[in-house]
Amino acid sequence: MGWFKNKSRSQEDAPESAGGAPATDTATHADETAALLPNESYRLERRRPSGSKLWLLPAVVFLLMMSFLTREGAMWYFRSNWVSEAQALSVDIDYTDGLGFWIEGNGKVEGSIDVVEIPQDQTPRLDVEVFTLTWDTDGFKSVQLENTEGCVILKCERAFQKSFFQRSMPPVKVRAKLYLRPGSLQDLLLVASNLNINLDIPNTELSSASFTSDLGVIKSISYLNSLDTELHTVSGDISGKFDLHEKLRIRTEKGKISIQVAPGEGEGYASTDIKTTSGDITIDFGEPKAQRSYRTTLHAHSGNISGRLLLGKGLSAKSKTGDIDLQVIGTGSREPYLKTDTDSGLTRITIEKSPLEKILSSHTANSGDISLFYPSTWEGELHAKTGTGDIRVQGDGLEITQNSEGLVRGQEIWAEKGNPANGRLMTRSVTGDILISIA
Structure with missing residues (x-):
């Protein structure tokens, strides 16, 4: 030491040496x-302050972030109370066959539009209240309703809102109510930007109805009576009650779909086409009012598919990673077709006791299990195949033609029940198990 x-x-x-570093x-x-x-x-030397001011940089960044979050948080917290004075607009609507409504303007719009019925002796009209969701009273430059023949346009032109960081446009809240007379309107088109659409027009018979909202939800409180119905959202949910006469088309990217369908009378087959990317699909068909054929297509990329459906000319359900759980009711259609397909989801299909004539069905999966429950009235040929999973088939009157055992591993099973020409059931899974019960 x-x-x-x-x-x-x-x-x-x-x-200190000459030309060297100081001692x-x-x-x-x-x-x-x-x-x-x-x-x-x-x-x-490392313990001594270097004289650099870089330590101030994190402090400045922190203060800026807190200032921004405080401003945005205050706007979110007070958005329902701190609004500019509402601008109320109203316009009478003189429509003959069709009516359209949409919103034009800059910036974000939110709120709702309610579509309701009025007595025949009242005049159809549109009432609108518009707010800017900001404490800046100069949020609007102009707000106006343009009413042309068969078309109403809400135009909102907003001023820029002064901000510490930038000049931004304040969001706008819209509360609208559309009053319609039943029986005098054929076509209805609503393009509602990000507004929620609430429908309650049970006595209005439409030839076509189209409703679009990007971020808002679409809900039909009572059964919507339209021959051709089309609904579309980006991330909003779609729910409610809808009549099915000819066509029902529903599209959403991220929203959930939960609907009740009342099959109606009509000529030809009734078509239902529903598609979502990441949302779930839940659909419930009521009892059919007339003998007719149905075509139903359900597609969910990563969502689940479930519900009670009618088996007609074609019923197809497909999901990449979601489960498929369906209760199917036969309608007496000749040669009905049923198809399900999933990659990694589970498949469970139950066909209730109902008229089945020469049904052709196909159920495929990659790594998911398949469970099929068919009624005892089913007749036809059965073919099941799996790579590494188990196959089990059971049922009264079912005769296994290829293997007499009820359980085999990683093979194929061929079986028959009644007349092999009366139907065909094919199911395949690469790594999943297969269970088929006919009782």
Whole structure:
């Protein structure tokens, strides 16, 4: 220890060499100097402030972030109360066959539009209240309703809102109510930007109805009576009650679909086409009022598909990663077709006791299990195949023609029940198990 102390003192007393670095100033406690090993005086240099102001940068960034979050948080918290004075507009509607409504303007719009019925002796009209969701009273430049023949346009032109960071446009809240007379309107088109659409027009018979909202939800409180119905959202949910006469088409990217369908009378087959990317599909068909054929297509990329459906000319359900759980009712259609397909989801199909004549069905999966429950009235040929999973078939009157055992691993099973020409059931899974019960 004495050598270390002498060595440190000699370094402190050493003069600065010509052209060399200045001598190290180890003005620290003697115990710290004594603990150093030879040539480790540089450790003391790290403890000294360098004189840099970079430590101020995180503090400045933190203050800016807190200021921004405080402003945005205040706008979110007070958005329902701190609004500019409402601008109320109303316009009478003189429509003959069709009516359209949509919103034009800049910035974000939210709120709702309610579509309701009025007595025959009242005049159809549209009432609108518009707010800016900001404490800046200069939020609007102009708000107006343009009423042309068969078309109403709400135009909102907003001023820029002054902000510490930028000049931004304040969001706008819209509360609208559309009053319609039943029986005198053929076509109805609503393009409602991000508004929620609430429908309650049970006595209005439409030839076509189209409703579009990007972020808003679409809900039909009572059964919507339209020959051709089309609904579309981006992330909003779609729910409610709808009559099915000819066509029902529903599209959404991220929203959920939960609907009740009342099959109605009509000529030809009734078509239902529903598609979503990441939302679930839940659909419930009521009892059919007339003998007719149905074509139903359900497609969900990552969502689940479930419900009670009618088996007609074609019934198809497909999901990549979601489960498929369906209760199917036969309608007496000749040669009905049933198809399900999933990659990694589970499949469970139950066909209730109902008229089935020469049904052709196909159920496929990659890694998901398949469970099929068919009624005892089913007749035809059965073919099941799996790669590494188990296959089990059971049922009264079912005769296995290829393997007499009820359980095999990673093989195929061929079986028959009644007349093989009366139907065909095919099911395949690469790694999943297969269960088929006919009872």
